[in-house]
Structures are given as C-alpha cells and as structure tokens.
Amino acid sequence: MMEYMRDAKRRIRIGIVGAGSHSYRNIFPTLTYLPVELVAVADIDLDRASATARQYGATESYASAEEMYAKSDIEAVVLCVSPQMHPALTIAAFKAGLHVFMEKPAAMVADEVAGMIAARGDRVGVVGYKKAFMPAVRKAQEILAMDGVGPLRSVVGTYPMSIPENGRKVLDEREATNWLANGCHPLSVFLEFGGPAAAVTTHRGKNGGGALIIHHANGTIGNFHLAQGAPAFQPFERYVIYADKQSIEIENSRRLSYQRGIEFAYATGTSFAPPGLAGGAIVWEAQDGLNTLENKAVFTQGLYGELAHFCESVLASQPATIGTLEFALDLTRVYEAALLSEGDTVEIRQGA
Incomplete structure (x- = not known):
C-alpha cells in the first residue's frame, strides 16, 4: 500500500546524487x-544542488557524492547520474554503509556490475529498470504463477530500437549508445519473464532495426523485434507472453489483456462469445477519467514501483x-552479447 511521505511513521533518511533534468x-x-x-x-553544480535541496526541504547540499557520503547522516543514496559513474559511486556508498538505488543502466559493462555485487555486503542495492516494476508486468507475473497457467513458452516484444554495428568497438571504448540507454527497457521485460539468458543471436536489417533472439536458460525463447523507425511519440511498445493455450499482452504499459481461450468446436461452434465467464479475455486498462494515482505515468511506467521496492527492502x-x-548483471551480459553477435549465437556465462 502506498504511503505518502508526510504520513509515514518511519522515514528513510536519503541523499540524492544528481539534480539534472531526469531526476x-x-x-x-x-x-x-x-x-x-x-x-x-x-550535484557537480552546487548552485543547482542547493536550489533543489531548498525546494524539497533538504538542509544539506554538496558539490560531490563523496563529500555527502563523508559528512551527511543518511541511510541510503539515490544515484541519478551517468552509468559511467555508477560503479565507483556505488562501491563507495556500500563501503560507507549506505543502501543504494541507482537509475538504469547499471554500468557500461558486466564486469563493473560484478564489482558492485562483490562490494554490496548486507546493503540493499536496486537498479531502476522501471519496466520490470510496471503494474502490467507485475500483474502478468501474478497470472503466470497461478495454478493451471504455463509453462511459459515464448515472449515477443516490439520496441523502436537498433543494435549498433561494430559492437566490440562500442564495448572497448565504452560508447554511450541508445542500445545502452534504452535497450535495457525491453530487455528488462524479457528477463523478468524468461529469466537469465543462456545465449543471444542478433539479426540486423540493412536499413536498421532487425531482431534479437534470446535463448533463456529455462527454455523460453524471447523474440525482440527491433522496430527502428517506429514513431517514438505514438504507441510503439508491445509484449505478448505465450503460455499453454493462454497468452498475456501488454500494450504501451497501460493495457493488459489475459487471453484464456474460449470453448471451441471447429465444425459446429457458432459464437466467438459462448455462454459463461470461464473463457475469453480479461482486460485491465488505465483510465484518464479521474485524476487518480494509478493512471499517472509515474505509476504505470514503474517509476514509483522501483523506488517503493527499494524503500520496502530497506525498511x-x-x-x-x-x-x-x-538481475542487472544478467541484463548487462545480454547487452554485451547482442553487440558481439553479428548474426552468430553468442553464449552467456551464468552466475556471478
């Protein structure tokens, strides 16, 4: 149950690193x-840090995270900076005894995520892969866990994306591409449903786009359609999860359909809506008729969910x-393997 800041009986004392546009x-x-x-x-811009602190009632502002770690009486830190900075700031925070939430992506390469895991100790660490926290994804996970649903067979996803060529150069030079910044969104959905990947295969189109095939370790197949060219400011994101004679569809974060099938006789059936409520589709959809919380993008997109889970874990x-x-380590390994595939299947190392 959501708890407003002003009503909370126990509040976590936090510091935020990064007061830029996104945060x-x-x-x-x-x-x-x-x-x-x-x-x-x-924030590196101390004036900006001070102005933001005043606006939100914070009493302290610093020009660096390191100074905040050393001087401030906080329990947890929220990092909203570039992924190049995450490893060093996260490890320093863990060493200072702080819990860490960081925005996505976790790092530039998988080895950096492994280093953060090694430094974590008993502290809580969460990465803001918001799509994994969307209410539609959480509801789909609930459905998949129900008796009589499954096994999960495949996941199909569509997202406007292209995987850069010359992936080895991208990794070696730590290039900040769109595949790093936003590819993690659909990848987090695939891994949330299918679990860790055992291998991936990238197929690039000559004019951009293509497909990424994810071979999940549990046998599920992920088919990620790289819909480069789709208009980004119109509905463009869609996932379909296929189980045993049932499917779940998520459209643009705000609509979830659970298809249970209908009573069907090929030669004699005459109605697509046969009697009873045991079959057919169940649909959940965010509505804009009321200005309530569940319809706001901060909730439908998973932003609230990721931070709430962090707070719940800390408390x-x-x-x-x-x-x-x-999870971030598994995802970053898929990110790397997709860059290196060039049409070949690349196997992914499992575990830490």
Whole structure:
C-alpha cells in the first residue's frame, strides 16, 4: 500500500546524487509517495544542488557524492547520474554503509556490475529498470504463477530500437549508445519473464532495426523485434507472453489483456462469445477519467514501483527481489552479447 511521505511513521533518511533534468522531472516528484526524508542533494553544480535541496526541504547540499557520503547522516543514496559513474559511486556508498538505488543502466559493462555485487555486503542495492516494476508486468507475473497457467513458452516484444554495428568497438571504448540507454527497457521485460539468458543471436536489417533472439536458460525463447523507425511519440511498445493455450499482452504499459481461450468446436461452434465467464479475455486498462494515482505515468511506467521496492527492502532489512544487481548483471551480459553477435549465437556465462 502506498504511503505518502508526510504520513509515514518511519522515514528513510536519503541523499540524492544528481539534480539534472531526469531526476528533477521524475525522481524528486516521486518522493511524495515514498516513506523517505530527503536530507541532502549532491550535484557537480552546487548552485543547482542547493536550489533543489531548498525546494524539497533538504538542509544539506554538496558539490560531490563523496563529500555527502563523508559528512551527511543518511541511510541510503539515490544515484541519478551517468552509468559511467555508477560503479565507483556505488562501491563507495556500500563501503560507507549506505543502501543504494541507482537509475538504469547499471554500468557500461558486466564486469563493473560484478564489482558492485562483490562490494554490496548486507546493503540493499536496486537498479531502476522501471519496466520490470510496471503494474502490467507485475500483474502478468501474478497470472503466470497461478495454478493451471504455463509453462511459459515464448515472449515477443516490439520496441523502436537498433543494435549498433561494430559492437566490440562500442564495448572497448565504452560508447554511450541508445542500445545502452534504452535497450535495457525491453530487455528488462524479457528477463523478468524468461529469466537469465543462456545465449543471444542478433539479426540486423540493412536499413536498421532487425531482431534479437534470446535463448533463456529455462527454455523460453524471447523474440525482440527491433522496430527502428517506429514513431517514438505514438504507441510503439508491445509484449505478448505465450503460455499453454493462454497468452498475456501488454500494450504501451497501460493495457493488459489475459487471453484464456474460449470453448471451441471447429465444425459446429457458432459464437466467438459462448455462454459463461470461464473463457475469453480479461482486460485491465488505465483510465484518464479521474485524476487518480494509478493512471499517472509515474505509476504505470514503474517509476514509483522501483523506488517503493527499494524503500520496502530497506525498511524490512531484506534483500531486494526485483531489479537486483544480479538481475542487472544478467541484463548487462545480454547487452554485451547482442553487440558481439553479428548474426552468430553468442553464449552467456551464468552466475556471478
């Protein structure tokens, strides 16, 4: 159950590193719905950090994360900076005894994520792969866990994306491509449903786009259609999860359809809507008729969910279960393998 900041009986004392456009538009406003007390803001632009701190009631502002770690009495830190900075800032925070939430992507390469895992100790670490936290994805996971549903066979996803050529150069030079910045969104959905990947195969189209085939370790096949060229400011994102004679469809984060099939006789059936309610589709959809929380993008897109899970884990002194560093490691390995595939199947190392 959501708990407003002002009503929370126990608040986590947090600091935020990064007061730029993304955090100001998305992270800071979401604090209203979380059991936190914002104590400090750090940014390389100290004036910006101070102005943001004043706006949100924080009493401290710093020009660096390291200074905040050393001087501020905080329990947890929220990192909203470039992924190049995540490993060093995360490891330093863990060594300072702080819990860490970081925005996606976790790092530039998988070895850096492994280093963060090694430094974590008993602290909570969550990465903001928001798509894994979307209400539509959580509901789909609930359905898949129900008796009589499954086994999961395949997942199909569509997202406007292209995987760069010369992937070895991208990795060696730590290039910040769109595949790094936004490819992690659909990849997080595939891994949330299918689990860790055992291998991937990239097929590039001559004019951009293509397909990424994900061979999940549990036998599920992921088919990621790289829909380069799709208009980004119109509906463009879709996932279909296929189980045993049942399927689940997620459209643009806001609509979830559970197809249960209907009573069917090929030669004699006459109605697509036979009597009873045991079959057919169940549909959940965000509505804009009321200005309620569940219809806002901060909730439908998973921004609230990722931060709420972090807070719940910290307050319960329990490890996170969604968006973990282990999940980030699996995802970053898929990111790397997709760059290196060039049409060949690339196997992925399992475990830490």
